[in-house]
Structures are given as structure tokens and as C-alpha cells.
Amino acid sequence: MNARPEPRTHAEMHARKVAADRRCEEAALRLVPPSSRPVAPALPALPTGDIVLGRADTGGDIGIDLQQLMEGRLLIQGASGSGKSWTLRRLLEQTAGRVQQVVIDPEGEFRGLAETFGHLRVEADKLDAAALATLAHRVREHRLSILVDFSDLDRERQMIAIAALFGALIESPAEHWSSTLVAVDEAHLFAPFGGHSSAPASVRNASIAAVTDLMSRGRKRGLAGILATQRLNRLSKSVISEAHNYLIGLNTLDLDIRRAAETIGWDARRAFDRLPMLKPGEFVAVGSAFTRSPAVTRVGSVQTHHKGAAPKLVAPAPLDAGAAARLLDIEHLVGVSAADATTRAAATNLSPGARAIRGFIRDPAFANAGRAWGALLPLAPEGASLAELATFLDMSGEELTAALTLLDLQGVLEFSGEDTARAVRVEPHLARELRS
Incomplete structure (x- = not known):
């Protein structure tokens, strides 16, 4: 019997590997009862x-x-x-x-x-x-x-x-x-x-x-x-x-x-x-x-708008340097930058963890997040429905969502259920650690 020729290109090697994998998969399936075989969904004709x-x-x-x-x-x-x-x-x-x-x-x-x-x-x-x-x-x-x-x-x-x-x-x-x-x-x-x-x-x-x-x-x-x-x-x-x-x-x-x-x-x-x-x-x-x-x-061509295309070549606005500076209000920007210099220097010296905490407490939803956390912590590990929590805290749905999203980004909450039955609780492992 003649030996099978060795593949000469990567494509031939790849095709041979795919064929071999398929033969192995088919052989394995023959050993499995038909009722328990996985079936890939077929495309309609x-x-x-x-x-x-x-x-x-x-x-x-x-x-x-x-x-x-x-x-x-x-x-x-x-x-x-x-x-x-x-x-x-x-x-x-x-x-x-x-x-x-x-x-x-x-x-x-x-x-x-x-x-x-x-x-x-x-x-x-x-x-x-x-x-x-x-x-x-x-x-x-x-x-x-x-x-x-x-x-x-x-x-x-x-x-x-x-x-x-x-x-x-x-x-x-x-x-x-x-x-x-x-x-x-x-x-x-x-x-x-x-x-x-x-x-x-x-x-x-x-x-x-x-x-x-x-x-x-x-x-x-x-x-x-x-x-x-x-x-x-x-x-x-x-x-x-x-x-x-x-x-x-x-x-x-x-x-x-x-x-x-x-x-x-x-x-x-x-x-x-x-x-x-x-x-x-x-x-x-x-x-x-x-x-x-x-x-x-x-x-070939496409029917829908393609946003990724590069903009067409357009000449710059015909303004001299002085007019451009006034249009961009450069003097105001320089003054604002100088006023913020001290704040920027202090922020640069903060550790990454401190900068993260600073961003957390400056978030507009921080105050409501604190109220939500204060309400959920005593309820651990059961938690509460979102509707009950919003009523108890006297918050709108949007305010509560923003507050819980901020807490969720810190990995401290767990959600369950859907729609009106949706509930939230303190993450169980964290709750156990806080109780101990």
C-alpha cells in the first residue's frame, strides 16, 4: 500500500487535522447511546x-x-x-x-x-x-x-x-x-x-x-x-x-x-x-x-452606513493665530489650569488605591449608595426586592439604580430574579466576613 504523502503547506496540515478531529469525534459518538448524544442545531434549508x-x-x-x-x-x-x-x-x-x-x-x-x-x-x-x-x-x-x-x-x-x-x-x-x-x-x-x-x-x-x-x-x-x-x-x-x-x-x-x-x-x-x-x-x-x-x-459593497470610514479631506478654517486663540479662549484655559495645579499635584502623589477611593466618593451616586448599603447590611444574607428598597429609602428607580450600580462595580452586591421580583443582597462571602 502506498504511504500517504506528507502535507506540504500549512493549509494542507490544517485540513488534515480538521479531518482527523472529525473522525475521532464520530468514533467517540458511536460509543455513546443515541439518546444521550449531543446534537448541534441544524440550519434550515x-x-x-x-x-x-x-x-x-x-x-x-x-x-x-x-x-x-x-x-x-x-x-x-x-x-x-x-x-x-x-x-x-x-x-x-x-x-x-x-x-x-x-x-x-x-x-x-x-x-x-x-x-x-x-x-x-x-x-x-x-x-x-x-x-x-x-x-x-x-x-x-x-x-x-x-x-x-x-x-x-x-x-x-x-x-x-x-x-x-x-x-x-x-x-x-x-x-x-x-x-x-x-x-x-x-x-x-x-x-x-x-x-x-x-x-x-x-x-x-x-x-x-x-x-x-x-x-x-x-x-x-x-x-x-x-x-x-x-x-x-x-x-x-x-x-x-x-x-x-x-x-x-x-x-x-x-x-x-x-x-x-x-x-x-x-x-x-x-x-x-x-x-x-x-x-x-x-x-x-x-x-x-x-x-x-x-x-x-x-x-463587495454594503447597504448600511459605515461609520468607520476616514473623513474626507477638508481644508482648515481660514483664521490667523490671534483669532484662533480668541475662538478657543486660550487665556481662560491657562488660568483654569494654573488654579488646578495644586489639586493635580496632590492627586499625583496619591496611591492607585487612594485615587480609586477618591473617584468612588466623588461619584454623584455616592450618597445614595451609602444609604442603600446601610439598609442592605442588616438584611444580610436575605436582602430585599428593588421595589421594597426604593420605597424604604424613598428613592426613584433611577436614583436606586445608579446607587446599586456604583456598589456593584465594587463587587459587593449580588442580584437575583427578574422584572418586579428582582432582588439584591450583600455578596454572601463578604456578609460572612463582616459578621465574623
Whole structure:
């Protein structure tokens, strides 16, 4: 019998590994009784011939096999200005209405997508982690497409939100599983590699684990992660390894070019020749959802407004230096800065912990947070409903929400229930420590 030839390229090695993994999985399933086998939700039979990503440089359309996209996930990568967000938008537009979509929008660039295709737009800054988890369960239960706008959250709170949202999407009951595209722009913000994040280690690790779970465990639950990132070098390797389809755009840094070459199966020389020369909107497509062999593709047009496009060239205002100084009121700014010099110097000498405490007590909701804490502490570990707490403290719903949000950011509260039955209590471990 002739020996199987050794794979010559990374793409061939990758394809062989995927086939071997699938054979192992099928063999394992044969050992499990049919009634207990996990079943991945199947896509409905839909015509996919008109789902087009763009035009290949060799001529002809590059289509999207939706079923293969769901099974193999997708990573879109390109330097700033390469058109990765445009490409993600094109893919979402082409598949809208054919499959449920959950879109994570960290910069508020995809609002037009929600308006055009009827996705519910959710402002994440108005929901805490528990509410986001409940939202995710309901989205899966009712098979609704949504866009979650993270633009008013800071980076740490974005990571907390991702961990809560993705965790709940994955852990939803099996009867609610259905095929769902989960698209994440700027994915390196949520699953950073190494030290590329200033968030606390616990928050960073939870966020990375949630994105990794989406790309691995999510497949059998019908969830297909579609991630877009600027740099492969900034995205967690555990996330990259779970994608089987790739769109690689313009790259200029040596490390990114080498990583991209390994990903798409090009040798280094070809990658260094071609990838820095790609124009905005040109991507190398490879994977079973597109084509087995890497093909340079010009991504097609989009229907919805693309906020990420660079502004048009406009001449500066025709003012001389004196007029500009008066318009900007520079003298007033200099005076304000001088008056604040003493305060700034004192703040600089504070430790990070002291600066955090200073920010906490200067928050407008601090006084109400103190009243809420004073009411909840004697009730530990039972807690109280939000309605009862608001009545007892004589606060409006908005005032109580702001106060509890400030306390929740310190990790001292625990929420349960939904809607009118929603309740809050002091975090149990903390309550035990305070009693001891």
C-alpha cells in the first residue's frame, strides 16, 4: 500500500487535522447511546447561492457557504484601514434574515445595520451583568437578532459585559439552541493576548474564557463566532486556533505577516510580497465557507452606513493665530489650569488605591449608595426586592439604580430574579466576613 504523502503547506496540515478531529469525534459518538448524544442545531434549508462576499482577483464571485461558516467559525484580520469592519458589515448584511444574529458593537459603528434589518439595539451601559445574562437567555429562547452597543462602557466594563453575555448564550437550555451568528468587532479588546490589556487579571481571564468558549463549545450549541481584529499578535492564541475560516487583509508589521502566512498556508516570501500590498477591502479568503485554496477577494459593497470610514479631506478654517486663540479662549484655559495645579499635584502623589477611593466618593451616586448599603447590611444574607428598597429609602428607580450600580462595580452586591421580583443582597462571602 502506498504511504500517504506528507502535507506540504500549512493549509494542507490544517485540513488534515480538521479531518482527523472529525473522525475521532464520530468514533467517540458511536460509543455513546443515541439518546444521550449531543446534537448541534441544524440550519434550515435555505438557498445560499446568492450570498456573495465579493469578487476574486482571478475573476468570478466568492460566495459564502452558510452551513460551513456556522460549523467552522470565522476570523477577519487586517490592519487599521484595511476594511475589516466593512467586511464584517458585508457578511452580516448578506446573511441577515437567513440566520439569527447577535452583534457586539464596541464603538457604536453598526447602528445602521440594526435600523435597516430590524435588529433590536440594546445599550449595554444601561444593564448590569445579571441583566445582560437574562437578556442572552431570552434572545436564544425567542430567536431574536440584536445589536449590543458597548460604546458607552469603559474597557473593563466591556469585558465584564462580554463574560456575562457569552456565558449565558452558551449555557442556555438545549431546547433553546438554534443557529446563531455571534459577530464581534475589535475582538482583541475582549480576548487580548499576553499583557495587551489594563483590566484586572480576574476580569481579563473571564473575558478571554468567554470568547474562547464561544469559539469552541459554542459550535455544538449552534453559536458561530465571527471575530474581527486589527492584529493577530494581540488576539489570544486559544481563540485563533478555534477558527477554521479566515479573511486576512492588509498587514505591514513583520510579526503579523508571519502569523498571517501560517494561518492561510502561504510561505513567508509570498506573504511579505502580497499582504503589505493589499488595498482596503481586499482580503485573502480561505476555509470551507469560501474556498479551500487561498484566494484574494475584493469585498463587495454594503447597504448600511459605515461609520468607520476616514473623513474626507477638508481644508482648515481660514483664521490667523490671534483669532484662533480668541475662538478657543486660550487665556481662560491657562488660568483654569494654573488654579488646578495644586489639586493635580496632590492627586499625583496619591496611591492607585487612594485615587480609586477618591473617584468612588466623588461619584454623584455616592450618597445614595451609602444609604442603600446601610439598609442592605442588616438584611444580610436575605436582602430585599428593588421595589421594597426604593420605597424604604424613598428613592426613584433611577436614583436606586445608579446607587446599586456604583456598589456593584465594587463587587459587593449580588442580584437575583427578574422584572418586579428582582432582588439584591450583600455578596454572601463578604456578609460572612463582616459578621465574623
